[in-house]
Amino acid sequence: MKEYNLDKRHIIKLEDKSVDLKTNDLHVWYGQNEAIKGVSLEFEENKITSLIGPSGCGKSTYLRSLNRMNDEINNTKVTGEIIYQGIDINADNVDVYEMRKHIGMVFQRPNPFSKSIYENITFALKQHGINDKNYLDEVVETSLKQAALWDQVKDNLGKSALALSGGQQQRLCIARAIAMKPDILLLDEPASALDPISTGKLEETLLNLKKDFSIIIVTHNMQQASRISDYTAFFYMGHAIEYDTTNKIFTRPKIQATEDYVSGHFG
Numbered sequence: 001m002k003e004y005n006l007d008k009r010h011i012i013k014l015e016d017k018s019v020d021l022k023t024n025d026l027h028v029w030y031g032q033n034e035a036i037k038g039v040s041l042e043f044e045e046n047k048i049t050s051l052i053g054p055s056g057c058g059k060s061t062y063l064r065s066l067n068r069m070n071d072e073i074n075n076t077k078v079t080g081e082i083i084y085q086g087i088d089i090n091a092d093n094v095d096v097y098e099m100r101k102h103i104g105m106v107f108q109r110p111n112p113f114s115k116s117i118y119e120n121i122t123f124a125l126k127q128h129g130i131n132d133k134n135y136l137d138e139v140v141e142t143s144l145k146q147a148a149l150w151d152q153v154k155d156n157l158g159k160s161a162l163a164l165s166g167g168q169q170q171r172l173c174i175a176r177a178i179a180m181k182p183d184i185l186l187l188d189e190p191a192s193a194l195d196p197i198s199t200g201k202l203e204e205t206l207l208n209l210k211k212d213f214s215i216i217i218v219t220h221n222m223q224q225a226s227r228i229s230d231y232t233a234f235f236y237m238g239h240a241i242e243y244d245t246t247n248k249i250f251t252r253p254k255i256q257a258t259e260d261y262v263s264g265h266f267g
């Protein structure tokens, strides 16, 4: 196993860009295990950013901390700032439930509720007290259109979501997340349980969604990162080692570990 110098980093700052979300010196501990060791990254609005790196480097932990999903895990500690619209959403007084309306998440395995397609999308809205039928109908249609699922399900909105294919279920989960009209969508390996055709459709959907949302995605798939993302961050052993435009990361990385990883010669 090659030893890499973890002090050598290359992290770009998005000075002249519109930054939607950023972290400053973010650390995450599971008990004694420090999984994220001071990560400072900025995410541009209406762009797709991929988080890549070897298994166990902390990509999912970092992603989950961006809308405080790690709060749900016992014995976790998160320090540092997560700045969204000028507010540190890692602060104690933040209403996490409210914040997640702005920063939504889609998980690795499609996890629709055991309810109808329509109810999957309206569930969270109803929880937030929205019951106007016309409004809910409109949100269902718009969200399903944005998630490229409307044409396939529009005549069967009362059908169980569990009867959809895996790829359709994952697009339904995206529709469910965007029904809340978030600004930012976090996706943790959303295509890992999908076949190549469904993966292609999902990637196309994400490319269409970026005009309305900022997207941050964890992926193991190098081709996927290079096909869909504008920026890529390479993680290793709890650090963000290199962060740049996707083109530079895949063609002219500045750090040896990144170069080895993207060229398949890592470790």
Ligand SMILES: Nc1ncnc2c1ncn2[C@@H]1O[C@H](COP(=O)(O)OP(=O)(O)OP(=O)(O)O)[C@@H](O)[C@H]1O
Binding pocket: 030, 033, 035, 053, 054, 055, 056, 057, 058, 059, 060, 061, 062, 073
């Ligand atoms: N719920 C948890 N409880 C305790 N430790 C955890 C938990 N989730 C992750 N870890 C630990 O945190 C570190 C980073 O894991 P994480 O899942 O974030 O990495 P990853 O880069 O996303 O890995 P993979 O690509 O395999 O999904 C690992 O040491 C892992 O064992």
